[in-house]
Amino acid sequence: MYKFRTMHVLQAEKRLVTSVDDPRIFSFGALLRKSKVDELPQLLNVLMGDMSIVGPRPEDPVIVERHYTEEQLRTLGVLPGLTSPGSLYYYTSGESLLTGENTDQKYIEDVMPMKLAIDLCYTENISFMYDLKIMLRTAYVIVAKLAGRKNFKEIWECSKIKTEKK
Numbered sequence: 001m002y003k004f005r006t007m008h009v010l011q012a013e014k015r016l017v018t019s020v021d022d023p024r025i026f027s028f029g030a031l032l033r034k035s036k037v038d039e040l041p042q043l044l045n046v047l048m049g050d051m052s053i054v055g056p057r058p059e060d061p062v063i064v065e066r067h068y069t070e071e072q073l074r075t076l077g078v079l080p081g082l083t084s085p086g087s088l089y090y091y092t093s094g095e096s097l098l099t100g101e102n103t104d105q106k107y108i109e110d111v112m113p114m115k116l117a118i119d120l121c122y123t124e125n126i127s128f129m130y131d132l133k134i135m136l137r138t139a140y141v142i143v144a145k146l147a148g149r150k151n152f153k154e155i156w157e158c159s160k161i162k163t164e165k166k
Contacts, residue, residue, distance in 0.1 A: 092152040
């Protein structure tokens with residue numbers, strides 16, 4: 001997967017998940033991440049057929065191996081995308097939960113189950129119109145976040161998600 005580098009090459013600490021205040025991210029890298037410009041090189045992956053525009057993003061292989069349930073593994077059966085409903089959840093809500101110590105554990109316990117439930121819902125309801133909706137929502141969220149917006153209405157396609165949400 002192609003991306004622009006946003007982290008220092010030499011890192012003192014090893015984390016599986018990147019947090020909001022992650023010291024591994026350099027200043028310009030933070031801007032690239034916030035604007036999602038660091039994702040643009042993945043368009044080459046889309047053109048080569050390794051990725052799609054919309055699809056669940058797999059976690060670090062260590063997280064998949066140690067923490068995915070049998071049901072969550074189904075998200076790996078779909079091409080990963082530049083965006084997904086779960087990625088939107090993480091970008092608008094989940095990322096802000098990862099501050100301070102033990103961010104990997106916070107992610108695994110508090111963020112990942114919801115993110116994967118949303119992406120599982122996507123895999124069960126894939127359609128051109130749903131993909132188009134996710135692409136438009138992604139563009140809107142990126143622009144709104146760059147403009148300073150912090151709170152977003154959560155919109156999911158599955159009623160199951162609404163009732164399971166914490």
